[in-house]
Amino acid sequence: MQELLDKYFRxxxxxxxxxxxxxxxxTLGAVVRAIDKVGLDPIKTTVVSGIGCSSxxxxxxxFDTLHTTHGRALxxxxxxxxxxxxxxxxxxxxxxxxxAIGGNHLIHAARRNxxxxxxxxxxxxxxxxxxxxxxxxxxxxxxxxxxxxxxDQAFDICKLAIAAGATYVARGTVYNTTQLIGLIxxxxxxxGFSLIEVITHCPTVYGRRNKMGTAVDMMxxxxxxxxxVKAAEKMTEEQLKGKILVGELYSDTRPEYTEQxxxxxxxxxxxxxx
Amino acid sequence: xxxxKPILMQGNExxxxxxxxxxxxxxxxxxxxxxxxIAEILSEELPKVGGRFIQMEDEIxxxxxxxxxxxxxxxxxTATSGPGMSLKSENxxxxxxxxxxxxxxxxxxxxxxxxxxxxxxxxDIMQARWGTHGDHPIxxxxxxxxxxxxxxTIKAFNLSERFRTPVILLLDxxxxxxxxxxxxxxxxxxxxxxxxxxxxxxEEYFPYEPDEDGVPKMASYGEGYRFxxxxxxxxxxxxxxxxxxxxxxxxxxxxxxxxxxxDEILMVEEYFMDDAELAVFAYxxxxxxxxxxxxxxxxxxxxxxxxxxxxxxxxxxxTVKKAAQKVSKIIVPEMNLxxxxxxxxxxxxxxxxxxxxNRVDGELITPQEVVDKIKEVL
Ligand SMILES: Cc1ncc(C[n+]2csc(CCOP(=O)(O)OP(=O)(O)O)c2C)c(N)n1
Ligand code: SF4
Ligand SMILES: [Mg+2]
Numbered sequence: 001m002q003e004l005l006d007k008y009f010r011x012x013x014x015x016x017x018x019x020x021x022x023x024x025x026x027t028l029g030a031v032v033r034a035i036d037k038v039g040l041d042p043i044k045t046t047v048v049s050g051i052g053c054s055s056x057x058x059x060x061x062x063f064d065t066l067h068t069t070h071g072r073a074l075x076x077x078x079x080x081x082x083x084x085x086x087x088x089x090x091x092x093x094x095x096x097x098x099x100a101i102g103g104n105h106l107i108h109a110a111r112r113n114x115x116x117x118x119x120x121x122x123x124x125x126x127x128x129x130x131x132x133x134x135x136x137x138x139x140x141x142x143x144x145x146x147x148x149x150x151x152d153q154a155f156d157i158c159k160l161a162i163a164a165g166a167t168y169v170a171r172g173t174v175y176n177t178t179q180l181i182g183l184i185x186x187x188x189x190x191x192g193f194s195l196i197e198v199i200t201h202c203p204t205v206y207g208r209r210n211k212m213g214t215a216v217d218m219m220x221x222x223x224x225x226x227x228x229v230k231a232a233e234k235m236t237e238e239q240l241k242g243k244i245l246v247g248e249l250y251s252d253t254r255p256e257y258t259e260q261x262x263x264x265x266x267x268x269x270x271x272x273x274x
Numbered sequence: 275x276x277x278x279k280p281i282l283m284q285g286n287e288x289x290x291x292x293x294x295x296x297x298x299x300x301x302x303x304x305x306x307x308x309x310x311x312i313a314e315i316l317s318e319e320l321p322k323v324g325g326r327f328i329q330m331e332d333e334i335x336x337x338x339x340x341x342x343x344x345x346x347x348x349x350x351x352t353a354t355s356g357p358g359m360s361l362k363s364e365n366x367x368x369x370x371x372x373x374x375x376x377x378x379x380x381x382x383x384x385x386x387x388x389x390x391x392x393x394x395x396x397x398d399i400m401q402a403r404w405g406t407h408g409d410h411p412i413x414x415x416x417x418x419x420x421x422x423x424x425x426x427t428i429k430a431f432n433l434s435e436r437f438r439t440p441v442i443l444l445l446d447x448x449x450x451x452x453x454x455x456x457x458x459x460x461x462x463x464x465x466x467x468x469x470x471x472x473x474x475x476x477e478e479y480f481p482y483e484p485d486e487d488g489v490p491k492m493a494s495y496g497e498g499y500r501f502x503x504x505x506x507x508x509x510x511x512x513x514x515x516x517x518x519x520x521x522x523x524x525x526x527x528x529x530x531x532x533x534x535x536x537d538e539i540l541m542v543e544e545y546f547m548d549d550a551e552l553a554v555f556a557y558x559x560x561x562x563x564x565x566x567x568x569x570x571x572x573x574x575x576x577x578x579x580x581x582x583x584x585x586x587x588x589x590x591x592x593t594v595k596k597a598a599q600k601v602s603k604i605i606v607p608e609m610n611l612x613x614x615x616x617x618x619x620x621x622x623x624x625x626x627x628x629x630x631x632n633r634v635d636g637e638l639i640t641p642q643e644v645v646d647k648i649k650e651v652l
Binding site: 042058064076080081086104261269 | 299300328331336338342345347365496
């Protein structure tokens, strides 16, 4: 742990701003362990985020970091990656950031299959602004702006990313960090657009209002309500009702955006010399 | 050396060519009339010089991508028109706060809203100034010919790099689409300014510590500096610091780096102002009609001069103050209902009467209209 701290964290920026029991710190820990596992060069790695509690994560990370505007992380990251394709680009974003205000940028980044790894901290709520519902808040749950229960239908953001063209899509939980680190590592290794949805918890403005107990209770909830995709294959529809699938949901290869563009540059420059 | 032959060129093309001469290596945009030619030309030319083009999903994303690219060390730009400018405004504020150099072209058309996509206008003068939120400085330039569009585009990049700030280039549909014969300068004769880079080791680098000129040195991502950039109020380290003292310091410093160096930024031309008793103040397309009008009036013995700012923001306040002490009246022809007129009034105070000549019908102001106005107010 100390070694990880020294290598990847801006220790002078700690302690972090998150509430006690918040799942965002565990998610950040998993991201850093995945970066370490894959062995990314910290000098050639840029971490980009939007706005939200989750989006404060890059500030603690010893990389080039870019804390942008709400929802726009992927658009900024696209500029970084396209302008300097040799950089590894990781986007850390929230459910509101990525699925509401940034939803358009998410589907287009996926469509381009640009080599960006997106880790979506899904705590089912707008944490930073005090608990309003997000596009990933389950129907029926309470939020400060859904005092009578949320009537919106939530996205399955992983299905959306797959449909839009992402080439690696996975879902994990902060309850099972071993699995999560593996999923994020594979996402980083994928040469294309990757989305890893992390089921995390906000005990302060979501758990409390919805009587979900302590942070530990919320992590237990994650354990009890998720099923690994492999195990799910052998389960009946009845058994799977209300369960959230976790694990590697999709993996494929397609031409990566910046590589395709580099080919154009190389072709034109060769033609120019002739 | 052989004499360079003049070539027929469109304003938008001159803008794209000027950007290339200035060293642009990244363009992100979203198509909109009357600016699309700039994107089209750069999509063709950028990969030839190892640069990169991308058509984003909207203007918000375009502006974001431009900032991301600039942080990697690329000279980056985008181009749009009024409605797209509104979308770019969100991240224009970010570029201002995070001090990221970039150039935004607004080829103005009649508005509000979809308005008249193929009709010229100067309706975005105040949007350029105040379109984004918060107290921010801005540099905005308005050329009036194809040749000048080329030169001023280079200047826009130079100023953005020099002052780590977004620079807006205000064209209008006529300037963007008209064709004129131009002789472009040799690349070697063009002055190119690049952002100041840190020379200290990473441990000693503060991305927001200004030099004497008010401008901090700028590292690029991927060079080992591992620095943080945020839109939150930050101190010299780049990390959030929302104390009242620091907030006040940051906002004022952003303004000061422009104000302190205003002589490097202001471009204003004056014609026949020495003995003028009456002045015309015009920029962009109307300044062309105004110059012919002033010449014509002079032929008839009317002592009228022309002030033509190329730099619109920061506003050339001193020029107006001085002129107002000399002339009794200032006519301000604009293709809007008097956006810059208010600024002229602000600095002319009671020294000179300020009179508008305004069109918002998507047609140009003619020299005759300006002549008539001159005679009317004499
Ligand atoms: C343009 C804009 N609109 C609204 C906000 C206010 N805002 C800040 S964070 C946020 C929601 C963040 O939710 P999420 O992305 O889920 O992150 P969390 O705090 O839950 O980690 C909102 C609405 C903003 N900063 N900018
Ligand atoms: S409000 Fe929720 S998401 Fe934000 S830091 Fe607190 S627990 Fe975490
Ligand atoms: Mg959230």
